[in-house]
Amino acid sequence: MPSATKHTGRSRARLVGMAASAVVAASGLAACSSGDGGPPVLNWYINPDSGGQAEIASRCTDAAEGRYTIAVSTLPRDSPSQREQLVRRLAANDSSIDIMSLDPPYIPEFAQAGFFAPMPEDVAQRVSTDVVQSAIDGSTWDGELVTVPFWANTQLLWYRTSVAEAAGLDMSQPVTWDQLTQAAQDQQVRLGVQGIRSESLTVWLNALIESAGGSIIAENSTDPEQIQLGLDSEAGVRAAQVMRDVSASGTGGPALSTANEDTTATDFEGDSAGFQVNYPFVWPRAQAAVEGGTLDQSVLDDYGWALYPRVDADTETAPPYGGINLGVGAFSEHPDLAYEATECITSTENQTYYFTSNGNPASDTTVYDDPEVLDTFPMAPTILQSLELAKPRPQTPYYSEVSGGIQRDYHPTAEIDPEQTPQDATELIEAVLRKEQLL
């Protein structure tokens, strides 16, 4: 008996030993891959796309001629989850994050937390030349460029030419939300907006307030208790009114309170389509549907586009600004090479490629002169015009609190009380920022 127990004891020890040596071997392998063997590997954390960023990574790896290689890692689908993952890693000083594709609203938070490696001045100079204003605004925090503008998104007003004609709307002139709601009601068609309780709702409200001449944050500050909100200003109340009127008119469809960009785009391909505000991806999407045989060519021919609707007829519109900018991780082992790589990634050729192949509009203004771009996106000049007018969402390290508070009080949009809701949201967000309330 004792010998038996001894035997098992010994074999267990051997097992532990084997496991330990396996761990050592594995860590040796890991050290090898990022070590002095080959050129340094830059990890680029990308948002999911149609393969464009991976292709750009391999092009830039080739262009680097052995100085570095870029490996891509994919982040979760939606931008709040992307932020969550990156923040968790960066808070733990993750040195594997060299380059990251970031949704602009989260850039101030990252910058304030010291998650970006400082940008060399000559790089800042080069990457901000010939770039649309909204993308520069979205890459800036505290007066300094902290990320490299990559691609810039904006919403357009998409309409069915036949519907607009029947409603007697002159789409060559700016149109207002009130006009569109009326036209959609008269023609019994949809006016597609994003009423889901998510980022899309903040995007819509921000565009409305900015179009009305106000801002969600009236007085900015790095101290959360000093931030002054502009939700209950005159422009804020007007924005709430437009949001409520559009939603309560019923033209948003029965599922307005869960409608996101995809559902609005699907609706716009359907029979009851009239108008929608949406990103340019709806164009390649409809083209693909025609090629796939699920959409008639005549529907695609009926697509029209214009600048985002105005709130008041005499005030210029302020369309939403989105897209992706590139940040270099503060804990990266090769920040200089990473910045070099971002310049390659955001080169005019690569932005042109990304625009034409993946449908993501460039932040580089010279891209819009390319005949290939104009051929793929006939609305490219409108996109460029929209990007110059576009306004970023509130730039604050506490963006998720501000956006979360808005989503809580403004949803469902059909039940907004223009007098009460902005005030409630202001009180909520201020209490949350003072950490006196949950969100």
Add this chain to the structure above:
Amino acid sequence: MTTTEARPTGASVPARAAKGGASDRAKAERKLGWLLAGPALAVMLLVTAYPIAQAFYDSLFDYRLTDPENRSFTGLNNYLVVLTDQLWWQAVGVTALITVITVAVELVLGFALAMVMNKALRSIRPVLRAAILIPYAVITVVSAFAWQFAFDINTGFVNSWFSWLPGVDPTTDWFGSFGSSLLVICLAEIWKTTPFISLLLLAGLAQVPEVLQEAAKVDGATWWQRMRRVTLPNMKAAIMVALLFRTLDAFRVFDSIFVMTAGANGTETVSFLAYRQTISRLEIGLGSAVSVLLFLTVVLIAFVFIKGFKVDLAQARGEK
């Protein structure tokens, strides 16, 4: 003299026989018991006690992950903020509602399924058990997505298949209001976890002595009388354990909410609230306070069940 004497465990019974201390055999058994359970206990302490203690420690601070420099000790202030917030009480209410509805329905359905499995022909019993267990084997996130797609206004089939029901038509937005969202969430939970409760109840049914059933039959008891006077009293322990496990489980509901509504329309539960404060808002202090409160609530539920309803886990396992 020794504290073990007060504990009615199997090992202490011979110990009581030897006056003035544990017998050698009892000592050896206790030592073996510690040897067998010790490693598991150590691992448990490492993976549960440590995080709980850490969460409690964090909950005493005003601490934002992106702003570690301004971390400051605030005592129990986070608990005050949480407990005075209407959002917390709403989440508790919603969680309790989901728990009560799902557990009640599951108990009835699970009991029916257990009876079917118990009475099924020996030849088809394994197949039947496997078939009933399938939903429980599905990952919760996957089942949540399946139910969400089924009820979705654009991609779902429910609106067209069930349009003959009053109140259901092609424009019914199930996730657009509180009541209908909660209905779908509860349906998904019930579909998913009824098999679990039915398995626990099947074990209880198997414990009901056949002699008693036969005796009752001979005395002319009806099916209903046998159920009420013989079956149910004999499996009370199994029922209470099944209820306890499911209540603890249901109170922590997260996946379905996360996937289907993300807390919209007032469907936020306590665990989702904790997730949002900690993970989305990065407010480690506040989030930890919510987590600790959730933990205390779960402990309270377990305590009430075990003390209040006198659930005896040992008896349910058939040890006594």
